[in-house]
Amino acid sequence: MGDRDQNDQDRKRVTGGWRAAPLLGFYRPALVAAGVGLLFSLAGAAAVARWEDRVNRIEFESAAETEAIVMQNGMNEYISRLVALRTLFESANEEITRSEFETFSVRLFERHPGMLRIAWLPRVNRKERAEYEAAAVADGISSYRIKSLQGEGFGVAPQSDEYFPVFYSTQPKTSPVYGMDYATIPERRVALERARDNDRIAGIRTRLYQQREDGRLPDVLVAVPVYAKGTSRETIADRRRNLAGYVVGVFDLPLLMQGIRVTTGANPAISVNIYPPFTGQIISLEEELPDYSSAATAPQSMRDVARDLHWSGHLRIGDTDWQVRAMPTAGGPLEMTYDRAVAVITVGILLTLSLATYLMLASRNSRRLSLANRRVLELAQTDILTGLPNRAFFLARLDELNGELRDRGSTFSIQMLDLDRFKNVNDSLGHGAGDVLLRQVAQRLKSAVRATDVLARLGGDEFAIIQEGCEDQRICSTELAARIAKLVAEPFLLPGHRVEIGTSIGIAIAPDHGSDQEQLLKKADLALYRSKSAGRNCFTIYDEAMSAELEARNTLEGDLRDAIARCQLEVHYQPFMDANNGARRGFEALVRWRHPARGLIPPDQFIALAEETGLIVPLGEFVLRRACADAATWPSGLMVAVNLSPIQFKEADLFDVICAALRDSGLAPHRLEIEITESVLLERGAENHAFMERLKHLGIELALDDFGTGYSSLSYLTAFPFDKIKIDKSFIRNLTHQPRSSAIISSIVTLARGLDMSVTAEGVETSEEYERLKALGINFAQGYLFGRPQPVGQIDLDEPVQSSQRDAA
Template sequence: MDMPARIESDAPGGDVAAGDGQRGFLGKLGARMGKRGAAPANLDTREALLLVRNYEESRRGWFWSTDASGRLTYITDAVARLIGRQGAGELLGTPFTDLFLPADSNGERQRTLPFLLTRQSKFDDLPLRAAADGEPRWWAVSGRPHFTPGGSFAGYRGSGMDITAQRQSAEDASRLALYDSLTGLANRFNISRKLDTTLAAFAQQQRSCAIMLLDLDRFKQVNDTLGHPAGDALLKQVAERLLKIVGDKEMVSRLGGDEFQIILPDQEDRGKLGDTAADIIASLSQPYSVEGSRCIIGASVGVAIAPFDGQTSDDLVRNADLALYAAKGSGRGRFRFYSSDLHQAAEDRRVLEEDLRDALARGEMQLAYQPVVNAKSNMVTGVEALVRWNHSERGMISPAMFIPIAEEANLIWQLGEWVLRKACEDAMRWPGDMRVAVNVSPIQFANEDLPKIVASALATTGLSPDRLELEITESVFLGDSTETARMFKALKGLGVRLALDDFGTGYSSLGYLQSAPFDKIKIDQSFVRGATEPGSRNGAIIAAIVALAEALEMETTAEGIESLDQLELVRKLSVSHVQGYVYSQPVANAELLEHAEAGSWTIKPSGPAKQRNGRFQMFRKVGAIHDNHRYNVVIRNLSTTGAFIEGILDVPIGTRFVIDFGEGQLVTATVRRSMKHQQGVQFEQTMVSDGNGGLCTRHRVSPYLIAAATQQTAANLALPSFTTTTDWKAA
């Protein structure tokens, strides 16, 4: 818009000289209009001036002019006030460019203004940001140079328009394209682009980068129970907790629904990554307060690391997703690192789901019973029913594998009902009054038909209600809803006993213990296993739980007792009952009957004197490398600090090996015991949890190093040679 220039050219007498105070061209034009005897043409000029002033007062636009040196000779008064001046007079004589922020603050377009003014070029709708405090303000500025009758440059005349709203709208639209509108985190498109650029840059620099995929456990129950607004509020709190742990907002994204992704540049230490994943799971599993309701969810995490697990974003995300799937399949509330065997595991899981649908009909399900023993008398007072799957082709399959499958495939209700009825049926044949405990999953607990099924099982078998104990986890207190209270009342009305299972695993609250009618608290084995270690506070926690239970007139059972020192500790802490291998592994119903028919069943505790580092029995083929030679050996058991291997004959004590676990996992080990073809080796660096109850090396040999090594000659290889030799006799 260059209306002032048009007005000046139409006015009699030619151009109005600039630099005459704030009057400028509009001021002098008004003075001319006031002269007596003005020509009729001045009426048009007067009308034009009134229109200009009316336009300025509407604040839809503004005008400006400068002298030849670029200093203001006129500016709309309202604009001066918008940028913090008392009026336009304060700005007259100042450089026009001072109205805007420095060029290097606002990108390339703003840098063109001084250039255009110097070149005396016209410009239209140039977006410029005002040099004002407070909220940012943007203008679209236009200008035209004007000249004296002699052709000399006299300055600029122009106009401006406030485009702050349009600019903000465009920025909001851009933000919506890159960020999640609910949580403010990066969205799927944004994080995918960021991962692509990060991996491309890191590949050239031979740097590592980890990603984590998160999926919330039991989030659907929040939506179903409390509604979608509560679910949205919960997702916001989840985002806040993630940011507290990760720190960098740009590296955390919500992919959609209850799925999140985190990028962790320059991370490949699986010990630290495992700690981070565990911290995330622990944080997200703490109770939430949403719209006056208490909510409890959980999280599962899959981890993949470039370049070990993939060098492109597609490969890395796919493998992290596979690890997440495995973590959820292992019981949820866990993390899992990617490994190549997960591809086969996923296929096995699909086949197992198909087989599981027919397992009950084929009679492949069985129950085993683990004794629950009085800690003082060593007398068995009850048993816990544990379901086993004896697959017709694959043999015994761990419940840790098929129970999550049953939950995802909506088979848990059918399986749980069978376990309940079978346990009651078996218990009726036991002499005496020994109790049987049956686990009730949160999915079963949420079904309003559960009391009917329990009542039917008791009526059909004739079992006394007080001999049936239902073990319920804290996750049923998802919303502290009235439905939960009604379910407890209905179950307790049947006369059965209720036990709070896995107490202390992250969902604990003293509030629900005041109202829920539990008869027993089962202390989670994670507290027991670390209780005898020096400096552990677990003993104090167990003592507090026991005191709480006694105050509420509840029994206590310590789970997972395996060593005699653990048993001695829980006895000193007055735990009333014990369950674990120190007394007995789960036994078949036939064996249980033999003990029960003999009268009171008393078990003498036995086991290792002290708690040891967890050892994993296995049959795993690995490589043992010594002096450029590789031997094929088998690991029989594995702990964080060492392993028991066999396959090489008469190895001297003190010999050092590099154990190759595959996929870049190398660990230096020293032979500490040697017995013919068997050796006990100690690791130079401890192994770390793989998130699935197993172990892995903290670091891996980078594919970049392996690629570089393969380009060298055999004499200069940075990695050991894998040729076979007869330094020792292969077994």
């Protein structure tokens, strides 16, 4: 109806114009009428020309900005693939081989024609030079030498403290590019140092030192710094010290931009020209040529660009901004023309009709402009990977619904989703597989929701849903959540792999759980946290008890921080016995928290909290130091066992902390036993193995704790230097009435003997269990049968002890 009313008004204006023209002739002489008509024609033509200029300019600038966004997104895609290659180097436990590099690089840039070559530049010091040259020759790069730029060619690089040679490359092995030391090329060296010091991707305009077939020289070089795995990069000094090398990519900018425009269906009405970054030098208006132009004939100088309608912007490549200038394509719909104004002057007597025609065309242009603006808005509110709305759209829609909730009292719910075990897929199969999995998850989620629901990807593996228009919102939410959990739990087929994941869901309902964005998101997150704590792959609706639990948890966390600062923690000790002669062999240190208001708090109520918040690091250091100090006062035959959390193993200074505890207490290293759970060994295998070897070199004993409750991989026993296996108490409890437990314990004892390890049984509570364990061949026993954990002042140190654990074994 609105369009029909507007058309009626337009017709009335046109009819009125026709009536006005004859009336002028009736009341004025012909010359006056002609003069007035000419004046109206000129005024109308001028107004039309100004309006055309403004509308065309706005439409052109909007289209140009859209093209610039598309080109920047395409460039970011190329850069992100180089970052993925860096992630491969920084996350791998072992050195990446040449074949792995070549395979990963080729797959990474399939169907990306703008990438000329990719190279790996390791950081090579003077002592490593010969080793790297020999390794390259052994890999098939004959006559490989580290080379430096000398004039227009390359020669063997002189001795230097540091090199950054091309070691891996996607070039054929016969290419002379291998061994080229970037440190000898001034502009490339500056780019590498800038990337290293800023921990950023550096981009420069460069030339290739191997002539290309098409004869073109200018190209873009992008350098991505790679740091040693697990090292710090907080400060410039850290980054310089921990630099491992660079991933370098060389782009063919014209081919790259052409590929982006073809792939994204670029607007043919826009001609895009890209110029090198501004270097601070004065450039003649007649001399600057573009490095890329989407048109067959590009402007040959800055003067040519400034003379016509154009739009200027930037294309970010690494840390440099290339200049982007767009112009309407010659003969295209966006080229500046004034045909309508000429028509107004030519057909002066039809001025009103001409204006009406122009208004119709202007409306068409306005609609095109509106569509272009809407497209820009969609790009800003859409997740590129999945095509779903993004966080910005989700929050905006949530604000709208909250306003409707206050005005009309309508109800709705939000569901926060987090994928379970998604990190395992990313770590094991790579980020490419993770992206494929996220797209498949998005498709399944779309099939589960209604057209009126809002499904968004918030980032990473987090999704969110807004559901409205239900009579009973609680029932609708639980049905949807159950449907989603079932869909996501079904196997996903990735290229070459079949993976299974799950999803944890938290639900908050408005207005029951809040009437503003912050309240609803917070409570949905609390419900999501409860789902994860409940075992994952389930859903939870928020209730007030969750807020109370969160408040209690926050209070407990604050009290724990104060307890660590005020030394309110205690270390109790539980003995472990020699099963051969019944003599006490040592004590295990167990932390206890004596709260000023709640009394003695057992560890199962605060250890998990300490690990989640990172407080386990100062807490673990306190227990280690106290245990070493107490054990130093015991008879020399008694040992002390201290547990280390997986969180502590990620601390770079853990070895120094252990050495300081031994040094400050005076405890002999062979009297300290470090207990490690299997979860420590699942990550950073090479680093943890090296760390344990350092502990063994000091003389510290190592025990694999809670054996049988985790993966229980036999490879851990052969790959890591353990002295002892501690059998979990769950096997001991079933010992007297489940023959399988006896068989398992017997197998563990036999295995340990073959590997020259001793075995400790935990949780021994009865004499019958103890006698049975001795018959099975265990070396040590620990449990309530021999004593409960007690403060150091209450333990009896007068019982005889064995002189050597190895003798007891």
